Amino acid sequence: MLEKMFREKRCACTFAVMNYAELASRLTQNDVTLVAVSKTQPPARLMELYHAGQRIFGENRVQEMLEKRVALPDDIQWHLIGHLQTNKVKAVAPFVRMIHSVDSLHLLEEIDKQAQKAGRVIDCLLQFHIAQEETKFGLSQSEALELLRSTAFQQMQHIRICGVMGMASFSDDLTLVRSEFKTLKNIFDRLKNDFFKDAPYFKDISMGMSGDWEIAVEEGSTMVRIGSLLFQ
Numbered sequence: 001m002l003e004k005m006f007r008e009k010r011c012a013c014t015f016a017v018m019n020y021a022e023l024a025s026r027l028t029q030n031d032v033t034l035v036a037v038s039k040t041q042p043p044a045r046l047m048e049l050y051h052a053g054q055r056i057f058g059e060n061r062v063q064e065m066l067e068k069r070v071a072l073p074d075d076i077q078w079h080l081i082g083h084l085q086t087n088k089v090k091a092v093a094p095f096v097r098m099i100h101s102v103d104s105l106h107l108l109e110e111i112d113k114q115a116q117k118a119g120r121v122i123d124c125l126l127q128f129h130i131a132q133e134e135t136k137f138g139l140s141q142s143e144a145l146e147l148l149r150s151t152a153f154q155q156m157q158h159i160r161i162c163g164v165m166g167m168a169s170f171s172d173d174l175t176l177v178r179s180e181f182k183t184l185k186n187i188f189d190r191l192k193n194d195f196f197k198d199a200p201y202f203k204d205i206s207m208g209m210s211g212d213w214e215i216a217v218e219e220g221s222t223m224v225r226i227g228s229l230l231f232q
């Protein structure tokens, strides 16, 4: 019995690593960065991908990220991809590599403040609401314009806006999903042109998850956030 469990577990691990290698090589060919979304996975599963070469891991909850960080190698780059409360910024500011989920000026001000205290500049993405679902977080285009035009934003010296992030509708309607990705790409192009023309670091479009990453890459994604496909 134990042996059977062991064998099945090993098979699953090998499968995950095979899946990883295949996905990673397809993304590399397209110059797309893979954020391995490791939420709910134990550190041992992250280590399998680490040994296979993965260094960027995404978590959506601060507490979980903090716990894994102390259990895992120092050269992992931690990306925060989930909704972030201002009172949690302080805990991640000393190490987080990128925050994908900036959806208010208030949050950005807190990130800037905590980054300054930590003596860092933190890379951030503006999260846009592109899906039809009501529940997903994110800015509207007009909210983003207001943020970027504000004096408060222009005075920040400890954050860097590196691009945009969005989640498409959770839907089988691939035409809808594709059109939402196109919307995000258009937002990116507009912001690049209007606010970040001379900023080479403004280059990322974080879109695409396990179920829709291929469409996202076709529509211009530079960074995909993939969990279940890797950790099945």
Ligand SMILES: *Cc1c(COP(=O)(O)O)cnc(C)c1O
Binding pocket: 037, 039, 060, 081, 082, 167, 209, 210, 211, 225, 226, 227, 228, 229
């Ligand atoms: C969980 C999560 C993902 C990954 O989703 P999968 O479908 O498991 O690939 C991507 N982005 C965010 C914000 C998530 O919370």
